[in-house]
Amino acid sequence: MNQGALSPFAQTVLPILGAGSLILAWQFLLPLAGVPAYIVPTPTAIAGVFARNGSLLLSNLWPTAIEALSGFVLGNLAAVLLAIVFVHSRTLQAAYFPVVLFFNTIPVLALAPVVILIFGLGMLPKIVIAAVICFFPTLINMIRGLESASASEHELFRVLSATRWEVFWRLRLPRALPMLFASLRIASATAVIGAIVGEWIGSDKGLGALIIQATFNYQSDRLYAAIVLSSLLSIGFFMTVVVTERWSVRYR
Amino acid sequence: MAAPAIETSGLDVGYPGRRSPVTVISGLDLTVEAGTFLSILGPSGCGKSTFLRVVADLLAPLAGTIRVMGETPSAVRSGRGVGFVFQDSTLLPWRTARENVRLPIQVGRRSLSRMIDDRADELLELVGLSELSERLPHQLSGGQRQRLAIARALLGEPRLLLMDEPFGALDEITRDRLNDELLNLWRRTGTTVLFVTHSIAEAVYLGQRVIVLAAHPGRIVADHDLRPLKGPDNRCSREDPAIVAAMARMRSALGAAS
Numbered sequence: 001m002n003q004g005a006l007s008p009f010a011q012t013v014l015p016i017l018g019a020g021s022l023i024l025a026w027q028f029l030l031p032l033a034g035v036p037a038y039i040v041p042t043p044t045a046i047a048g049v050f051a052r053n054g055s056l057l058l059s060n061l062w063p064t065a066i067e068a069l070s071g072f073v074l075g076n077l078a079a080v081l082l083a084i085v086f087v088h089s090r091t092l093q094a095a096y097f098p099v100v101l102f103f104n105t106i107p108v109l110a111l112a113p114v115v116i117l118i119f120g121l122g123m124l125p126k127i128v129i130a131a132v133i134c135f136f137p138t139l140i141n142m143i144r145g146l147e148s149a150s151a152s153e154h155e156l157f158r159v160l161s162a163t164r165w166e167v168f169w170r171l172r173l174p175r176a177l178p179m180l181f182a183s184l185r186i187a188s189a190t191a192v193i194g195a196i197v198g199e200w201i202g203s204d205k206g207l208g209a210l211i212i213q214a215t216f217n218y219q220s221d222r223l224y225a226a227i228v229l230s231s232l233l234s235i236g237f238f239m240t241v242v243v244t245e246r247w248s249v250r251y252r
Numbered sequence: 253m254a255a256p257a258i259e260t261s262g263l264d265v266g267y268p269g270r271r272s273p274v275t276v277i278s279g280l281d282l283t284v285e286a287g288t289f290l291s292i293l294g295p296s297g298c299g300k301s302t303f304l305r306v307v308a309d310l311l312a313p314l315a316g317t318i319r320v321m322g323e324t325p326s327a328v329r330s331g332r333g334v335g336f337v338f339q340d341s342t343l344l345p346w347r348t349a350r351e352n353v354r355l356p357i358q359v360g361r362r363s364l365s366r367m368i369d370d371r372a373d374e375l376l377e378l379v380g381l382s383e384l385s386e387r388l389p390h391q392l393s394g395g396q397r398q399r400l401a402i403a404r405a406l407l408g409e410p411r412l413l414l415m416d417e418p419f420g421a422l423d424e425i426t427r428d429r430l431n432d433e434l435l436n437l438w439r440r441t442g443t444t445v446l447f448v449t450h451s452i453a454e455a456v457y458l459g460q461r462v463i464v465l466a467a468h469p470g471r472i473v474a475d476h477d478l479r480p481l482k483g484p485d486n487r488c489s490r491e492d493p494a495i496v497a498a499m500a501r502m503r504s505a506l507g508a509a510s
Contacts, residue, residue, distance in 0.1 A: 150342070152339075155308075156342050159336045161359075170344075
């Protein structure tokens with residue numbers, strides 16, 4: 001066994017070869033094995049949907065993208081703000097953190113119909129579900145991050161007679177950024193899940209709606225295309241988060 | 253004559269515990285002349301770091317009085333009279349070396365910050381790090397990080413420099429070199445230094461005066477004036493028999509107390 005480090009060339013080429021070999025196997029071996037196209041269509045059939053029904057896919061991508069992005073922004077913003085309140089007020093944290101904990105134990109799928117009842121059938125309930133799904137991990141990570149400065153770091157700021165605001169801005173917040181971005185990465189995928197789940201329960205547009213319609217109509221190539229597009233959407237969000245992180249977190 | 257740098261009487265030092273306060277040092281009477289390099293030597297748990305925190309107004313005394321340069325510790329702290337060097341360098345990892353040194357002029361009361369000159373480059377030069385001023389802390393060695401922490405503590409030209417085992421985590425060779433650099437800085441600035449350490453050799457080499465604390469309860473068990481051995485500029489050789497004898501005296505004082 002070769003246990004040495006791989007060359008940079010191998011590190012870029014091998015994942016492409018790995019994915020490529022699986023796609024080839026999917027294209028040629030699965031039909032040979034007798035898997036019917038209505039269960040698993042071939043990659044070329046899925047690519048065909050992108051070519052033929054591009055505008056249909058795109059018109060369903062936008063609502064989901066807008067819902068996921070809005071939910072991502074709202075959910076994380078609310079979580080960050082609440083974390084800031086909690087670390088500055090032990091009283092509020094003691095009073096409301098258990099409530100938030102309890103709220104988190106409700107499965108989002110069980111909550112979704114209630115959200116639809118309250119907010120109707122437009123984009124808003126999907127945004128709310130995406131926001132709820134992002135909220136909790138970010139809240140936990142942000143509280144931990146804001147409290148991760150060491151005792152001597154706090155003492156240093158006290159020796160310098162720093163104000164609370166300065167301690168927050170120059171110590172707590174930069175300390176919290178790596179943990180915040182860790183949860184933002186997770187949220188970039190879960191926000192898309194939230195939007196799609198919301199669309200399943202009541203919507204006639206969006207990738208979630210397209211998935212449901214394609215399933216009931218046995219248009220499995222269209223179903224798979226919608227799945228691929230959902231995944232690409234998540235990857236897009238994820239990459240945006242990673243690039244922002246590189247740009248704003250200079251250490252570690 | 254100027255007020256003493258430190259003047260305590262009947263000072264009880266400790267932590268506010270869960271049920272009742274935990275006293276670490278009780279009834280401390282200590283006067284330190286301004287400009288002195290004082291070593292505070294003792295085993296862990298004797299309260300030497302806790303005492304430093306009371307001087308810096310990071311912790312309130314449990315009982316007794318303490319005056320720092322004739323004022324209350326809190327007045328001195330809010331007037332930026334104190335520089336503190338921690339055992340871990342406590343550099344902010346997202347700031348470059350220069351930006352870490354400049355922290356004191358970026359926080360605290362604006363009126364005070366504006367009075368402090370931005371001597372960051374000069375101080376970086378003084379501790380021999382001008383070449384590395386754009387590096388991040390994780391790109392520096394342990395010794396370089398402590399030099400940086402000292403430069404940061406000196407930026408506000410504090411009248412009192414408090415050092416809590418600043419070289420405790422360094423190897424002996426680096427530590428010896430930093431001891432000499434610290435003495436040079438002290439000769440140039442003339443600030444009072446309170447230097448906490450658990451190394452007998454370091455305490456004797458650095459201090460004009462060494463107080464030895466014992467634990468449980470924390471108290472002064474020996475107080476040595478080394479100026480007769482070292483002269484006004486506080487120089488000595490580690491091999492000087494008189495210095496070696498002083499170290500032996502401290503060791504026996506520590507041994508007798510425990």
